Amino acid sequence: MTNKLYVKAPTDMSIGRIRIIGQGNQVGEWLATPTKATSQFDVPAGPYAASIEPLGQLARNFAFIVREGETTEVQIPTLRQLAAGGEVFLNSNWNANLNLDNFPTTVIGGADESETNRPSRWLSIAISQDTLPGRIGGWRPYSSSPQPVLTISGDLVEIAVERPHPALHREHSRLRLECAVSGLRNERLMLPLFRGGTKVVIRSNPTSSDVIVIVFPVDMRSRALVQALYAGSVAETQQVALEQLEYLGNPQLDLDEPDPWMEIANALVLLRFPELERNLSEEEVGLLVARSDWIPDAHAIWARHQIDTASEADEQAAGVRALNAIAKCRQLGMPYFAYTAQIVSDILNALSKPFEESPLSVAAKAELNKWQLRIPAQKNAGAIFSWLVTGSKTQPSIGRIDERFSKILFRGRLDPGRFWVQNATGKTPKSGKFTSSPEEVPLYSDDGVLIPTSDHAGDVILKTEPVTRLRQDPEALSLQIMEQNDPHKGRWGGVASKDGYLLSAEFVPTTGTRSWVTVVLSVEADPDLISSSYDEPVEFFLHPTFHPDRVRTVFRGYKARLELGCYGGFTVGAWLPGPGIELELDLSELKDAPHIIKNF
Known part of the structure; x- marks a missing residue:
């Protein structure tokens, strides 16, 4: 005899695969998204486990019991609760009964005793705003409203940033976040201001005194698309892309202002996954550049569109147009998205043919050298592009942040698997x-x-x-x-x-x-x-x-x-x-x- 089982995904998971396992076999699975958060299964009575696999993160497990002749409704705990460990299960009020002996939980972020003996480091986190967009020397301490909200919880520091009020102004919209780990590195990234807010999650590495940075939208629907951009397969991306396009095409949707960063993320998804069979039109790309000409990524997308749509007769001229757009992208500053940097790299390497000395190839090699000089070491903060800062006149010491140009949000000590706040002098x-x-x-x-x-x-x-x-x-x-x-x-x-x-x-x-x-x-x-x-x-x-x-x-x-x-x-x-x-x-x-x- 089978029983009805309804499983609902964690409320804080935007996209991920959930597998239902019982009696040693997988009895079902589904890709959970903001519009497909619940799934139904017909299963025999007995103990079960749900394996939750958030896109781009480690899997976590949750155990429950299905009883004979009863309809079981299971609300899987939040990812935060699942990461915290056993205490949550014993004290929760879920609709299903739990049996922890059969299915152990997965604990994320812990550090064993040998790891905690590693030397701690100083960690500083700061935010800056560009007061001279499009020009050099405009970075100053963030002074807009509202202030970022910082939350510390175990091995996580979370920073929530909302759009400056009353409207999105250019001088306020260009924000830069910096993390400095003493004696190790300074990591910077351009901070996109997604509609509904942006969240920065900084996790202490459980095996070393270092941090891992991830940036994503607060809005779950937008977050799903951004996560699919950097970690998804074609099938996963197709599902969230279709949901996003359906959402944006809703005539009842009344948006007071466009979200330039989500428009760029949508375009990057279509470029990265041509299997979606949804090509960007000339009109769409032109409108994107017209509305967001101050964002470097828009010009890189336009450059890629020129290369992709060029005829054989127009190939040389398209290369010149693309190269000019990439130069414009560089002049505006660092890109926001990691896939934008990959697009720039792919185009410049393709145009700068090693054994060819044509004017286009020579110009592409020169442009490639300029990019390589400006970005000596690259990283990714999820889908967002980040880079490592080396010592210079404006950054004399790795691990320190100059408060003339940045507002300190956090300063403290960093150990494997934990943070704590401490005054810089220790007093x-x-x-x-x-x-x-x-x-x-x-x-x-x-x-x-x-x-x-x-x-x-x-x-x-x-x-x-x-x-x-x-x-x-x-x-x-x-x-x-x-x-x-x-x-x-x-x-x-x-x-x-x-x-x-x-x-x-x-x-x-x-x-x-x-x-x-x-x-x-x-x-x-x-x-x-x-x-x-x-x-x-x-x-x-x-x-x-x-x-x-x-x-x-x-x-x-x-x-x-x-x-x-x-x-x-x-x-x-x-x-x-x-x-x-x-x-x-x-x-x-x-x-x-x-x-x-x-x-x-």
Whole structure:
């Protein structure tokens, strides 16, 4: 006898293959996309596992039971929950019963003891905006609104970036992200501003003190297409491409403004997969360049179209047109998409024939040399193009970021499989001023207005609260600062426990150094308050010497954690936006606090 089984894909997976396995055999599978998130199977009663294979990522497993004579509905947990491990299954409320003994779960991102003994490195993440688009020397610290939202969760740092308001302006739309790992490398990428927002995921490598960067749209439908562009097969790409074209062709779809980066992604998909049998017309390519002439990728697509559609008689002239378009692409700056860089490379290598000295071949060789000089080392951040920066006059030291040109979003330590926030000097003193000179680092409010840091007499004005703002603020930030050197003291209610939530700190001695100590901040929830949540946010408010001094993380099970590198005690504020709870903890007043926390 068979039973009805309905399986729904993880809500945070845009595209991936899901295989249903039972009694040693695969009983069914389907390609889950935003419009095909659920599938039905007829199966005998018994234990089963779903193997979830997100496009371009490692597979994860989820176990459940199908009972005789019952219809079973299974909502597979989110990818975040699946990556976290066993605790989620024991405490979840899924419609299917679980049997963990039969099907072990896959844990992503862990590091064994030998790996954690590897030396840690400094990690800095920064964002810049181009104030002189199309010209050299316009990169400055990001000062538009809204500010990026940064979340730290275990081995992940996530940065959510929305389009600048009120409209998409050229000077605000060109953003650049940079990750600097001390003594190792600086990686940069142009940050596309997809409609609905852009997410940057930075994962700590589980086997080394390094990071892996992935960039994709927040919107699930757009994300599926972008993922298919760099990791998909023809069949996978065909499915999401058809869904995307159907979505864009909906007459009821009212889009206030075009999304140039998704238009480019659509064009790149059609170029990469000619098996889709959907060729770009001259009119479509011309319209793309007309609307997005300031984006380098548009000119590379136009160059490829000239080569692909040229007749035999027009081949030489098409090559010249393509070469001019690629030169325009280079002059505008680095491309956004990795496949754009491949298109440029393919065209230049094809035109610069090694044993031919025609004017076109010579010009193509010269252009190829210019590209190779500008991009000495290339990488990919998912479908997005990124490159490694070598030492130069403007980048004198690998692993450091010049704050004259970039706004620091994160600065801290990096270990295999984990991040923690730490001040660059390793010190967070309660005594002494914590101001910064206005000549060193310009400060901006959330609406892009420069914040003055000195009065008319030249005296330094203390920062009274963190500059980086999110869309919503806790009430504590509106209260007066009572202690300038410990700005959160007394502003968060003065208690570490309230309504079933507890803020605590654990001190972990750091091997090989006495200059700082690892502090693990935790907010723990009563199990009756949340159902093993993996998306309920918690925000920690730290001493202003940290970058960032306002850090967002999420619950993993019933606990949200954040690791800090500290020297000196200070008061921590914690805010849970959902229930509106504020908690406060003075690290220096804890009984088990070490000497460098209590007395400095």
